[in-house]
Amino acid sequence: xxxxxxxxxxxxxxxxxxxxxxxxxxxxxxxxxxxxxxxxxxxxxxxxxxxxxxxxxxxxxxxxxxxxxxxxxxxxxxxxxxxxxxxxxxxxxxxxxxxxxxxxxxxxxxxxxxxxxxxxxxxxxxxxxxxxxxxxxxx
Amino acid sequence: xxxxxxxxxxxxxxxxxxxxxxxxxxxxxxxxxxxxxxxxxxxxxxxxxxxxxxxxxxxxxxxxxxxxxxxxxxxxxxxxxxxxxxxxxxxxxxxxxxxxxxxxxxxxxxxxxxxxxxxxxxxxxxxxxxxxxxxxxxxxxxxxxxxxxxxxxxxxxxxxxxxxxxxxxxxxxxxxxxxxxxxxxxxxxxxxxxxxxxxxxxxxxxxxxxx
Numbered sequence: 364x365x366x367x368x369x370x371x372x373x374x375x376x377x378x379x380x381x382x383x384x385x386x387x388x389x390x391x392x393x394x395x396x397x398x399x400x401x402x403x404x405x406x407x408x409x410x411x412x413x414x415x416x417x418x419x420x421x422x423x424x425x426x427x428x429x430x431x432x433x434x435x436x437x438x439x440x441x442x443x444x445x446x447x448x449x450x451x452x453x454x455x456x457x458x459x460x461x462x463x464x465x466x467x468x469x470x471x472x473x474x475x476x477x478x479x480x481x482x483x484x485x486x487x488x489x490x491x492x493x494x495x496x497x498x499x500x501x502x
Numbered sequence: 503x504x505x506x507x508x509x510x511x512x513x514x515x516x517x518x519x520x521x522x523x524x525x526x527x528x529x530x531x532x533x534x535x536x537x538x539x540x541x542x543x544x545x546x547x548x549x550x551x552x553x554x555x556x557x558x559x560x561x562x563x564x565x566x567x568x569x570x571x572x573x574x575x576x577x578x579x580x581x582x583x584x585x586x587x588x589x590x591x592x593x594x595x596x597x598x599x600x601x602x603x604x605x606x607x608x609x610x611x612x613x614x615x616x617x618x619x620x621x622x623x624x625x626x627x628x629x630x631x632x633x634x635x636x637x638x639x640x641x642x643x644x645x646x647x648x649x650x651x652x653x654x655x656x657x658x659x660x661x662x663x664x665x666x667x668x669x670x671x672x673x674x675x676x677x678x679x680x681x682x683x684x685x686x687x688x689x690x691x692x693x694x695x696x697x698x699x700x701x702x703x704x705x706x707x708x709x710x711x712x713x
Contacts, residue, residue, distance in 0.1 A: 404534065405541050421542070422558035422566065425534060430570035450541075451534045 609678025
């Protein structure tokens with residue numbers, strides 16, 4: 364019988380795994396956030412938080428934007444804003460739009476492929492957590 | 503220290519740490535971060551601690567910029583030195599980087615090794631060559647007992663050894679460079695981590711359920 368991990372270790376490795384997962388999809392998320400038009404850095408952060416619950420540290424987004432720009436996937440422009448200071452707006456280039464589309468396709472195909480594999484795991488996990496919460500409500 | 507002074511100090515540290523890029527690139531980055539701080543903290547810079555903490559230490563922020571740009575430059579470059587530097591920096595970030603770095607080291611060492619042998623042939627003509635024997639097939643420079651005194655082991659290429667080694671060495675350098683450029687390009691967006699995310703069903707269950 365498999366030995367279960369100590370709770371603290373299990374929780375720690377789950378957190379690391381989740382952090383790595385989120386990190387891995389950042390490029391796609393950033394490109395997707397610009398799909399409907401140009402945004403500046405803080406707006407991109409807020410869009411990601413609002414639409415994908417992908418909460419980034421603020422120091423993470425700007426180097427990614429800079430790299431995507433040098434790769435030719437984004438273009439940037441300083442625009443005078445009502446706020447009284449200029450803002451640097453980003454928008455997708457044609458290559459960026461194409462890349463975002465291909466990434467979205469890959470994402471969907473991969474997700475569909477593995478969805479059936481994890482479905483029983485998910486069902487059992489939900490049942491267990493439901494049972495646990497009912498038990499707690501009785502107590 | 504006033505809030506303004508703290509922001510200026512942070513930006514000055516960032517500017518110093520942003521090496522390996524043009525002045526215009528550096529100033530563009532600094533200006534964008536200044537704008538972010540201003541937007542986030544408000545005109546009175548009320549939440550300055552929180553804002554600067556969100557950005558992280560200036561050195562680390564600069565490091566993220568430098569890593570991204572170095573890998574980007576290396577993808578276009580044919581300089582083994584630049585590619586090795588980028589691979590080393592990448593190696594520090596995870597397993598895929600380490601694999602790329604090991605490929606880089608192996609490929610370039612092999613290339614340089616063959617070129618070195620080509621150069622050594624005129625200096626040690628009797629000892630350098632392609633040695634063939636019952637258990638040997640070696641491009642090498644032999645030390646100790648002079649080759650030829652062992653009848654079973656003999657050198658087969660003669661002076662052809664020089665062009666053969668030069669060609670193999672050059673091909674190894676070119677192939678390693680091309681392979682690394684390809685891997686850097688491929689890994690940039692076909693990141694295995696991104697694929698791992700798909701396996702979680704995060705798309706359908708939403709990020710919140712992962713927390």
